[in-house]
Amino acid sequence: MSDILTPLTPWLNALDSEQETMLKHTISLAEINSGSFNAPGVNRVLAAVRELAKPLAGKEEVIELKPFEVINDKGEAELHTLGNALRISKRPEAPLRVFLCGHLDTVFAENDSFQTVRHLDDDTINGPGVADLKGGIVVMLKALQALENSPWAEHIGWEILFNPDEEIGSPSSVKLIVEAAKNVNVGMLYEPSFPDGSLAGQRKGSGNFTAVCFGKAAHAGREHHLGRNAIRSLCDFVSKMDQLNGKREGVTFNPGYINGGGATNIVPERCISRFNIRIEKPDDDQWCIDQLQMIVNEINTRNGISLELHGSFGRGPKVLTPANRKLFSLAQECGYALGMSIDVKPTGGCCDGNNLASAGIPNIDTLGVQGGNIHSDREYMKISSLVPRAKLSAALLMTLARNQAEGIGNDWLKETDSR
Ligand SMILES: [Zn+2]
Structure with missing residues (x-):
C-alpha cells in the first residue's frame, strides 16, 4: 500500500x-x-x-x-x-x-x-x-x-x-x-x-413532463365538423417538440408515451403524452421551458382545443x-x-x-x-x-x-x- x-x-x-x-x-x-x-x-x-x-x-x-x-x-x-x-x-x-x-x-x-x-x-x-x-x-x-x-x-x-x-x-x-x-x-x-x-x-440534468390535450367529442360521421380532435393537436405538439432536437447542444427531447381517443367513430376529446428532456448546462432548463411554452401557446389559439403542460426539471445537470x-x-x-x-x-x-x-x-x-x-x-x-x-x-x-x-x-x- x-x-x-x-x-x-x-x-x-x-x-x-x-x-x-x-x-x-x-x-x-x-x-x-x-x-x-x-x-x-x-x-x-x-x-x-x-x-x-x-x-x-x-x-x-x-x-x-x-x-x-x-x-x-x-x-x-x-x-x-x-x-x-x-x-x-x-x-x-x-x-x-x-x-x-x-x-x-x-x-x-x-x-x-x-x-x-x-x-x-x-x-x-x-x-x-x-x-x-x-x-x-x-x-x-x-x-x-x-x-x-x-x-x-x-x-x-x-x-x-x-x-x-x-x-x-x-x-x-x-x-x-x-x-x-x-x-x-x-x-x-x-x-x-x-x-x-x-x-x-x-x-x-433531466425533466419529466406530461402534456394533456382536451378537444371536443363528436360523432365521426354525423357531426365531424363539430368535433375538436385532441389527438391531432397533441400530435402537432409532439412533432414540434421533437423538432427542437438538435437546436441546442446537449439538449434532447424524448416523447416516451402517448394515450388518447377510443372508438374510431368518435372525434377524440382527450390525448396525453409523457416526455423526458435531458439538459447539459444549468440554463438549458429555461430555454426548454420557453420553447415548449411557445408551442403550447400556439396550439391553445386553436378553437376548442386546450393543452396543459405538467412537470418540471427534477434534476439539474x-x-x-x-x-x-x-x-x-x-x-x-x-x-x-x-x-x-x-x-x-x-x-x-x-x-x-x-x-x-x-x-x-x-x-x-x-x-x-x-x-x-x-x-x-x-x-x-x-x-x-x-x-x-x-x-x-x-x-x-x-x-x-x-x-x-x-x-x-x-x-x-x-x-x-x-x-
Ligand atoms: Zn439507482
Whole structure:
C-alpha cells in the first residue's frame, strides 16, 4: 500500500474478511420487493437497513414523505403513497460533515416476475436491485464502520439519507437532499459504478413532463365538423417538440408515451403524452421551458382545443466544479493505492448526485458496487467488488478525517468557481 493509505492499513485490512457477510446482506435486502410504489416493501427494506446500521450508533429518524402525484391517462392527478425515508446522523457539530446517500427502492414493481437472487457464477449474482442499489447500501455501511473503528472518526461528522423514491426521480425526497446540502461539505452516493469500476463524472440534468390535450367529442360521421380532435393537436405538439432536437447542444427531447381517443367513430376529446428532456448546462432548463411554452401557446389559439403542460426539471445537470474534480482525484489516488484503476466518465444518466451538485455540494455518486444491466431482469453484481468498494469509501472517509485531525483541513472542498 502506498503512502497515502499506509496509516490506514489496519482498518482497511479488517474489511478483507467481510465479503461473505456483505454478500448475505445484499441478497437479503434484494429479495424484499421494493418497487418505488410498493410502500410497504420499501418500508421493510428500511427496517432491515436500520438493523444493519445499528452498530454505527447514529441518531435515527424515520421521515414520512408526501405522496407522489402522477397525471394519469385521463389527464387527472393521481396520488401514490411512498415509503419512508431514513436519516441517520452522527457528530453533526464536527467541522467537516459528509453526506452519504443510497436509495431503498428499485424499478421492479410488486407484481414483477423478477423477485429473487441467483448465482450466475462464483463471482456474479443476478437479482432485483443487487447493484442498484442494495450492494451499495452494504458497501456504505461497512465503510462507515471502518471509519468509526479508526482513531480519526471523531474529526468528521456524517449524515446518511436512505430515500424511497430515487427510481422515480426523488420527487418527494429531494427536499431532504436540499436540506442536507445546507449542513454538509461533501457527498458520497452509492449508485453502482460502471461495470469496469469507473465512476460517473459530469451528468446531464433531466425533466419529466406530461402534456394533456382536451378537444371536443363528436360523432365521426354525423357531426365531424363539430368535433375538436385532441389527438391531432397533441400530435402537432409532439412533432414540434421533437423538432427542437438538435437546436441546442446537449439538449434532447424524448416523447416516451402517448394515450388518447377510443372508438374510431368518435372525434377524440382527450390525448396525453409523457416526455423526458435531458439538459447539459444549468440554463438549458429555461430555454426548454420557453420553447415548449411557445408551442403550447400556439396550439391553445386553436378553437376548442386546450393543452396543459405538467412537470418540471427534477434534476439539474451535474457540472464538475474544481472541488468536485479534486474529490475525484482523491478517489483515484485512494483507488490506485488499493490497486484499483478508476476512470471518471461523463454520462447522460442522472441520480441524486445531480441534486446535491445543484445545491453546491461536491460529490461522487457511483461509489457502490460494480455491476450492470440495471433496470432489467439481467441486473448483476460482481461479488468480488464488495470488499474493494468498501475499502475505497473507507479510504476516502478516513483520509478526509485524517486531514482534519492533522490540521491539513479540507478547505479545497469549498472551491466553487466556474460553477
Ligand atoms: Zn439507482
